[in-house]
Amino acid sequence: MITITEARQTNEMIQEENLDVRTITMGINILDCADTDEKKFCKKIYDKITTKAKDLVKTGEDIAREFGVPVVNKRISVTPVAIAASACRTDNYVKIAETLDKAAKEVGVNFIGGFSALVQKGMTESDQKLVDSAPQALAATERVCSSINVGSSRSGIDMDAVAQMGHLIKKTAELTKEQDSLGCAKFVVFCNAVEDNPFMAGAFHGVGERDCAINVGVSGPGVVKKALEEVRGADFETLCETVKKTAFRITRVGQLVAREAATRLGVPFGIIDLSLAPTPAVGDSVAEILQTMGLEQAGAPGTTAALAILNDNVKKGGIMASSYVGGLSGAFIPVSEDHGMIEAVEAGALTLEKLEAMTCVCSVGLDMIAIPGDTSAETISALIADEMAIGMVNNKTTAVRVIPVCGKGVGDTVTFGGLLGYAPIMSVNKFGCADFIKRGGRIPAPVHSFKN
Amino acid sequence: MRAIVTVIGKDKVGIIAKVCVYLAERNANVLEITQNIVKGYFNMMMIIDITNIKCTPGELAGGLDELGAQIGVVAKFQREEIFESMHRI
Numbered sequence: 001m002i003t004i005t006e007a008r009q010t011n012e013m014i015q016e017e018n019l020d021v022r023t024i025t026m027g028i029n030i031l032d033c034a035d036t037d038e039k040k041f042c043k044k045i046y047d048k049i050t051t052k053a054k055d056l057v058k059t060g061e062d063i064a065r066e067f068g069v070p071v072v073n074k075r076i077s078v079t080p081v082a083i084a085a086s087a088c089r090t091d092n093y094v095k096i097a098e099t100l101d102k103a104a105k106e107v108g109v110n111f112i113g114g115f116s117a118l119v120q121k122g123m124t125e126s127d128q129k130l131v132d133s134a135p136q137a138l139a140a141t142e143r144v145c146s147s148i149n150v151g152s153s154r155s156g157i158d159m160d161a162v163a164q165m166g167h168l169i170k171k172t173a174e175l176t177k178e179q180d181s182l183g184c185a186k187f188v189v190f191c192n193a194v195e196d197n198p199f200m201a202g203a204f205h206g207v208g209e210r211d212c213a214i215n216v217g218v219s220g221p222g223v224v225k226k227a228l229e230e231v232r233g234a235d236f237e238t239l240c241e242t243v244k245k246t247a248f249r250i251t252r253v254g255q256l257v258a259r260e261a262a263t264r265l266g267v268p269f270g271i272i273d274l275s276l277a278p279t280p281a282v283g284d285s286v287a288e289i290l291q292t293m294g295l296e297q298a299g300a301p302g303t304t305a306a307l308a309i310l311n312d313n314v315k316k317g318g319i320m321a322s323s324y325v326g327g328l329s330g331a332f333i334p335v336s337e338d339h340g341m342i343e344a345v346e347a348g349a350l351t352l353e354k355l356e357a358m359t360c361v362c363s364v365g366l367d368m369i370a371i372p373g374d375t376s377a378e379t380i381s382a383l384i385a386d387e388m389a390i391g392m393v394n395n396k397t398t399a400v401r402v403i404p405v406c407g408k409g410v411g412d413t414v415t416f417g418g419l420l421g422y423a424p425i426m427s428v429n430k431f432g433c434a435d436f437i438k439r440g441g442r443i444p445a446p447v448h449s450f451k452n
Numbered sequence: 453m454r455a456i457v458t459v460i461g462k463d464k465v466g467i468i469a470k471v472c473v474y475l476a477e478r479n480a481n482v483l484e485i486t487q488n489i490v491k492g493y494f495n496m497m498m499i500i501d502i503t504n505i506k507c508t509p510g511e512l513a514g515g516l517d518e519l520g521a522q523i524g525v526v527a528k529f530q531r532e533e534i535f536e537s538m539h540r541i
Contacts, residue, residue, distance in 0.1 A: 001499065002536065004486045006538075007456055007458055065514065066529075067530055067533070249538045256534060
């Protein structure tokens with residue numbers, strides 16, 4: 001039988017430490033909607049999404065009420081549009097993005113991911129259409145998220161695509177400048193993208209997945225921080241054990257919710273993604289965890305080691321709790337979505353270069369970083385190339401989600417609102433890199449032995 | 453199917469009575485009650501059987517929220533599995 005202390009412990013995690021199920025994401029295959037006629041294709045994907053996901057939001061709300069744990073977001077991911085739409089006879093994919101947006105609004109989900117292309121070894125005609133359409137699609141829609149995978153450890157990096165990404169991001173920023181270039185917050189560039197990620201903006205339903213699956217993302221940086229407060233000054237073994245045990249508990253909640261959602265929706269359960277995903281709320285921050293570990297600010301010397309410990313032990317605890325841990329599991333280090341990171345940037349403790357180092361050991365990459373609006377497309381591409389190289393060589397997922405905010409520079413602040421938070425504009429190294437980016441072609445896959 | 457009801461708030465007369473009447477009216481059977489008062493604060497956990505309740509678990513949860521607000525305490529209904537999954541291997 002459950003004891004009163006255990007009941008109180010669980011409820012403190014939920015009420016005071018912001019434990020929540022961050023997202024129930026339904027992955028939907030849209031390959032079977034393929035059609036040469038764009039209108040027919042759009043109708044088929046709209047019908048399939050609104051049928052499969054019609055009860056998604058209500059189910060999420062019911063589960064939240066019955067188990068007393070918040071289910072913050074209900075979302076959808078679809079097969080990368082560049083693959084599913086490749087038979088369409090059309091010049092651009094903006095209408096398809098608008099259809100996804102309409103379907104998302106119809107079923108009440110706040111984001112739909114999968115306006116994506118996988119181009120790590122080169123682009124098809126359809127991939128190119130998607131890349132060309134992305135800025136306008138992101139500006140014309142509210143809930144559609146887009147991602148492009150430009151590299152992998154097995155294939156190397158498509159530098160032609162990387163060169164285009166800088167221009168894509170700049171154009172998106174320009175088209176959404178009235179909203180502080182918000183369009184860029186819905187776009188991410190990947191190396192080693194995962195096929196079952198439930199988190200936005202990078203969620204898409206991989207081609208190796210079944211027709212429909214429920215993937216659940218659980219979060220709880222506040223819970224980890226609270227647990228670590230109780231072992232202040234203890235050695236690293238105690239620190240690791242504490243993170244593992246906490247991650248185990250959090251993941252078990254996710255596992256329960258995922259199974260329940262899958263059963264109620266009659267859809268197979270896919271994976272649990274245990275990611276410490278911060279929000280701008282105080283007490284819901286990964287930077288605060290690093291501080292609790294003994295650092296004055298995130299970004300101080302020791303930050304990379306602390307983050308490595310955190311990320312690894314979150315995974316170890318999660319893997320014990322569920323046999324199907326997947327997605328991006330680990331610790332996210334977005335800047336604008338984490339008040340501790342924002343504070344560290346404002347204090348001068350955290351720079352873009354330190355963030356890049358941290359991405360070698362975190363679960364994803366450079367995330368939600370506002371940079372000056374006059375940063376050149378080549379510089380953005382080179383930032384992406386650096387990050388992709390880290391992912392490619394280290395066999396990990398890396399990503400870049402930067403926002404060159406039109407009309408703003410270092411010293412300014414930008415507010416995106418809601419979960420996306422606010423951010424000080426960060427300084428970018430001004431030395432040139434255009435000739436490097438202009439070379440074009442592919443970076444070959446790295447050697448997979450001689451590890452040192 | 454079992455659920456846990458937790459009630460926390462400033463102590464006053466009749467909290468248990470009101471919660472129990474509410475549960476009985478909906479055919480929820482109380483299996484166990486643990487309760488204490490620390491520095492004037494009432495703290496209770498009930499394990500209840502909801503197999504034969506007359507409403508949905510969601511409705512029971514919603515009603516309990518409202519009842520808690522009326523009494524001036526925080527009353528929370530949660531299916532037992534969330535605690536089991538977190539605290540038992």
